[in-house]
Amino acid sequence: MSIKKKLPLIFTILVFLILLMNNSLHFFRSKQQLLDYNESQINMITQEVAFQVENAKKGSLYVEDLIGRELRTASIAIQKSLPAKHEDVTNEQLIHLANELMLSHITLLVKTEDDIVGVKSTDPHEINMGTKGWGYWYDAFEQLLALTPVNVEKGLTLPHYWSGPIEVASSNPDHVDKWGYYYDGSTNYIIDPYYRDNAVLEYEQNFGPGKIMTRFTEELEGILELTVFNPERFGDEKEVVHLNGNSYTRLSAEPIWYGSYNYHNEQIDVGLIKTAAKSGETQSYRTTLDGKDIQKTFVPIQGNHEPFVIGLVYDYGLIQTQLNEELKEHILLSFIFMIFVLIISFIFSRSITKPVEYVVERVNEIAKGDFGKTLKADRKDELGILAKNVNALSISLKTYVENLKKSNEVIEFQALHDPLTNLPNRRYFQEELTKRIEHSKRTGENVTILFIDLDRFKHLNDSLGHTKGDELLKLTANRLKEALVTTKHFITRQGGDEFIILIEKVNKVESKLLAEKIILELNKPFYLNEKKIYLNASCGISIYPEHHTEIENLIASSDMAMYSAKKDGGNKVVMFNDQISTQGKQRPLIETKLRRALEENKISVYYQPKFDTNSGKITGMEALCRWKDDELGWVSPDLFIPIAEETGLIQPLWEQIMVAACSQLSQWNKGRNSPLTLAINFSARQFQEPEQLVRQIRRYLTKYQIAPELFEIEITESTLLNHTHRTISTLHSLKEIGIHISIDDFGTGFSSLSYLKKLPIDCLKIDKSFIQDINPDFSNSEIAETIINLARSLRLHVIAEGVELEHQRDFLQSKNCTLMQGYFFSKPLSAEEFYELIQK
Numbered sequence: 136m137s138i139k140k141k142l143p144l145i146f147t148i149l150v151f152l153i154l155l156m157n158n159s160l161h162f163f164r165s166k167q168q169l170l171d172y173n174e175s176q177i178n179m180i181t182q183e184v185a186f187q188v189e190n191a192k193k194g195s196l197y198v199e200d201l202i203g204r205e206l207r208t209a210s211i212a213i214q215k216s217l218p219a220k221h222e223d224v225t226n227e228q229l230i231h232l233a234n235e236l237m238l239s240h241i242t243l244l245v246k247t248e249d250d251i252v253g254v255k256s257t258d259p260h261e262i263n264m265g266t267k268g269w270g271y272w273y274d275a276f277e278q279l280l281a282l283t284p285v286n287v288e289k290g291l292t293l294p295h296y297w298s299g300p301i302e303v304a305s306s307n308p309d310h311v312d313k314w315g316y317y318y319d320g321s322t323n324y325i326i327d328p329y330y331r332d333n334a335v336l337e338y339e340q341n342f343g344p345g346k347i348m349t350r351f352t353e354e355l356e357g358i359l360e361l362t363v364f365n366p367e368r369f370g371d372e373k374e375v376v377h378l379n380g381n382s383y384t385r386l387s388a389e390p391i392w393y394g395s396y397n398y399h400n401e402q403i404d405v406g407l408i409k410t411a412a413k414s415g416e417t418q419s420y421r422t423t424l425d426g427k428d429i430q431k432t433f434v435p436i437q438g439n440h441e442p443f444v445i446g447l448v449y450d451y452g453l454i455q456t457q458l459n460e461e462l463k464e465h466i467l468l469s470f471i472f473m474i475f476v477l478i479i480s481f482i483f484s485r486s487i488t489k490p491v492e493y494v495v496e497r498v499n500e501i502a503k504g505d506f507g508k509t510l511k512a513d514r515k516d517e518l519g520i521l522a523k524n525v526n527a528l529s530i531s532l533k534t535y536v537e538n539l540k541k542s543n544e545v546i547e548f549q550a551l552h553d554p555l556t557n558l559p560n561r562r563y564f565q566e567e568l569t570k571r572i573e574h575s576k577r578t579g580e581n582v583t584i585l586f587i588d589l590d591r592f593k594h595l596n597d598s599l600g601h602t603k604g605d606e607l608l609k610l611t612a613n614r615l616k617e618a619l620v621t622t623k624h625f626i627t628r629q630g631g632d633e634f635i636i637l638i639e640k641v642n643k644v645e646s647k648l649l650a651e652k653i654i655l656e657l658n659k660p661f662y663l664n665e666k667k668i669y670l671n672a673s674c675g676i677s678i679y680p681e682h683h684t685e686i687e688n689l690i691a692s693s694d695m696a697m698y699s700a701k702k703d704g705g706n707k708v709v710m711f712n713d714q715i716s717t718q719g720k721q722r723p724l725i726e727t728k729l730r731r732a733l734e735e736n737k738i739s740v741y742y743q744p745k746f747d748t749n750s751g752k753i754t755g756m757e758a759l760c761r762w763k764d765d766e767l768g769w770v771s772p773d774l775f776i777p778i779a780e781e782t783g784l785i786q787p788l789w790e791q792i793m794v795a796a797c798s799q800l801s802q803w804n805k806g807r808n809s810p811l812t813l814a815i816n817f818s819a820r821q822f823q824e825p826e827q828l829v830r831q832i833r834r835y836l837t838k839y840q841i842a843p844e845l846f847e848i849e850i851t852e853s854t855l856l857n858h859t860h861r862t863i864s865t866l867h868s869l870k871e872i873g874i875h876i877s878i879d880d881f882g883t884g885f886s887s888l889s890y891l892k893k894l895p896i897d898c899l900k901i902d903k904s905f906i907q908d909i910n911p912d913f914s915n916s917e918i919a920e921t922i923i924n925l926a927r928s929l930r931l932h933v934i935a936e937g938v939e940l941e942h943q944r945d946f947l948q949s950k951n952c953t954l955m956q957g958y959f960f961s962k963p964l965s966a967e968e969f970y971e972l973i974q975k
């Protein structure tokens with residue numbers, strides 16, 4: 136959820152909780168207040184009612200007393216008017232008196248033997264009416280008759296007079312009856328006048344609590360009913376007094392004094408009213424009556440005359456309604472307030488989130504790569520600081536990314552280019568070749584690979600120093616570019632002195648011509664610090680799709696062709712062909728077989744005699760290794776020697792040859808007057824560890840007792856040129872021992888005269904190609920002759936190899952080169968054959 140929505144929500148929830156708490160508190164407080172108010176109202180009402188009740192009681196008693204006194208006055212008037220003996224009183228007299236005195240009735244009571252009986256009366260019911268069963272009334276009559284003051288608590292006692300308490304006739308509750316009793320001993324009867332009157336009732340109606348109670352129930356909301364209970368009587372059976380055929384209830388014995396009792400619930404109310412009166416404590420309970428939720432409260436009042444209980448029925452639903460209304464009001468207010476808070480907090484949160492949204496939007500754009508983009512940062516608050524920081528970040532990201540891009544470009548360039556010449560490198564070449572071949576697959580055009588390797592570059596590098604060597608490579612790269620200005624090309628440096636050039640849309644002949652042109656260009660002198668330097672290079676060509684369709688094989692083919700050019704003396708161009716292919720393919724097979732042949736000692740040694748045509752004698756022999764494989768047949772040394780050199784097998788091969796040849800020589804030389812010499816061919820590889828080589832040769836010579844002068848080392852001119860420094864010092868060591876050193880295949884390399892002079896050599900061996908060039912008329916013999924002259928001027932021996940024909944021998948002899956070797960004299964022979972030959 137976004138902050139924009141979250142903030143108002145939080146505020147609203149918070150406010151809601153506060154309001155909820157406040158409303159609940161308010162509700163309970165209001166309820167308590169209402170209850171308190173209700174209680175105080177009840178107090179007030181009950182006090183008022185109690186006061187009124189007390190007043191009414193007092194007032195009505197006063198009225199009652201007045202009536203009582205009036206009755207005494209009437210009694211005295213009757214006593215004065217009537218004869219002393221009741222027997223003399225007539226009924227008419229009584230009626231007349233009653234009318235005159237405004238009495239309801241007059242009755243005369245007389246003491247009989249065991250009763251006090253009505254004898255004369257205006258009320259026929261009272262004649263012959265006994266009073267024996269009248270309780271304290273009877274006691275009061277007796278006390279009157281005894282002329283003692285009446286001590287009955289109830290009623291009113293005056294001299295010779297007692298007035299009983301007011302009674303309500305059950306038959307006619309609308310009026311009350313009040314009796315007076317007078318006896319002063321002057322008569323033989325008690326005078327009993329009485330009023331049937333409602334004055335007291337009227338008084339109570341006019342001045343009693345009834346009115347105020349009605350007013351309370353009518354005017355005060357919630358007061359349903361007010362009742363003044365007589366706790367003595369409420370719930371009990373009605374006390375009824377039977378007087379002269381009438382039944383009466385005393386006013387004071389009424390169960391309910393004032394008010395109504397419409398909310399009937401006697402079962403509970405009786406108990407509570409009695410408890411309230413007994414304990415003096417207010418009793419209260421809640422219930423539902425007539426479908427109304429009401430509260431009944433009973434307040435006990437310890438009256439001056441008699442105790443009473445005020446009952447109050449309160450409409451409890453009113454409190455509930457009031458509370459509900461208040462709650463409704465509050466909820467409505469809360470709701471309005473919450474909406475207000477929601478709106479305000481929404482506005483507030485928007486004022487916060489709007490700038491945040493702005494920052495987020497811009498940061499998103501920056502994150503998507505729009506580096507360098509900046510934000511408005513004119514605020515002074517945290518957001519302003521944030522914006523400034525984002526700006527700084529964005530700008531530094533921009534610079535960082537730009538730098539990264541630049542360095543990526545550099546890295547990419549470096550990854551695909553050779554740092555020295557800036558030409559595309561091997562990786563770039565592979566990619567390019569793949570691309571061009573894919574293209575060629577669609578168009579059917581040729582892709583030509585020219586594999587160029589500089590000849591003797593290692594030698595140059597060693598002698599000039601690596602810095603110059605690097606310089607030379609740069610010049611070579613430029614020369615290659617110059618040579619190809621007119622051709623569409625892709626020149627690459629593969630490492631070292633190897634360059635590969637890709638050319639498209641040229642045929643076999645054209646590519647050969649182009650390669651030859653490049654070689655010729657490279658042959659032109661280079662200037663390094665004004666020093667002239669000459670370079671040779673060998674080039675192999677392979678063409679897609681003619682020679683191979685697979686990239687790896689295509690490159691390997693050009694490499695093999697280049698190798699073949701090198702083997703052929705270098706500074707040449709060789710087009711890949713089947714023969715090279717077979718040779719190339721045979722290499723791994725030959726390597727395995729040669730390894731096994733060496734392990735199984737299957738390499739034999741043949742010997743080719745060296746003749747001195749002057750003496751006509753064999754002076755010595757050259758040991759040539761021979762290997763006949765069960766499967767491949769005779770394998771030429773020209774094929775397996777380079778493999779042995781590359782794989783390191785040349786060392787064990789050489790050791791086997793040394794053992795065979797040296798033991799053979801010492802055998803053959805035994806008892807010979809002129810001992811034979813032994814020439815062994817050495818490979819360049821063997822000069823890599825000079826000390827060890829010298830030590831080994833010495834050990835063999837000692838072992839087979841061969842004089843060092845009889846031992847000869849044949850080393851090709853190219854070997855010498857490739858491994859100058861170390862090779863020369865090794866040769867010096869061997870020379871010191873007395874061993875002879877010959878340069879084999881002389882004339883195929885490019886040794887200079889000054890170079891040759893530095894070498895500790897004894898003999899030049901003219902390469903057989905120059906001998907075979909000699910024509911029968913001795914023409915084309917210049918090179919052979921030059922070499923003979925060169926040897927002579929350097930005071931070296933000279934020997935010709937590959938002499939096959941007579942005229943060759945004759946020419947050599949005519950030039951005083953008498954040491955010769957070749958088929959004309961003898962092919963290389965097995966040890967047995969050679970032994971036979973020397974025996975002859």
Ligand code: C2E
Pocket residue numbers: 743758759760771772773776792815816817818849879880903936937938939956957958959962963
């Ligand atoms: P190389 O040292 O120049 O040996 C002379 C090669 O010319 C031999 O070839 C030999 O058989 C051959 N040959 C001799 N007379 C004639 C001739 O009249 N006409 C022709 N066409 N060839 C003649 P091979 O034995 O095939 O040896 C080839 C090369 O292999 C040798 O050339 C030498 O460089 C190398 N090689 C042979 N044996 C050994 C060896 O034991 N150790 C080393 N390191 N190289 C050896």
Ligand code: MG
Pocket residue numbers: 757816849879
């Ligand atoms: Mg040789």
Ligand code: MG
Pocket residue numbers: 879880902903936
């Ligand atoms: Mg040779």
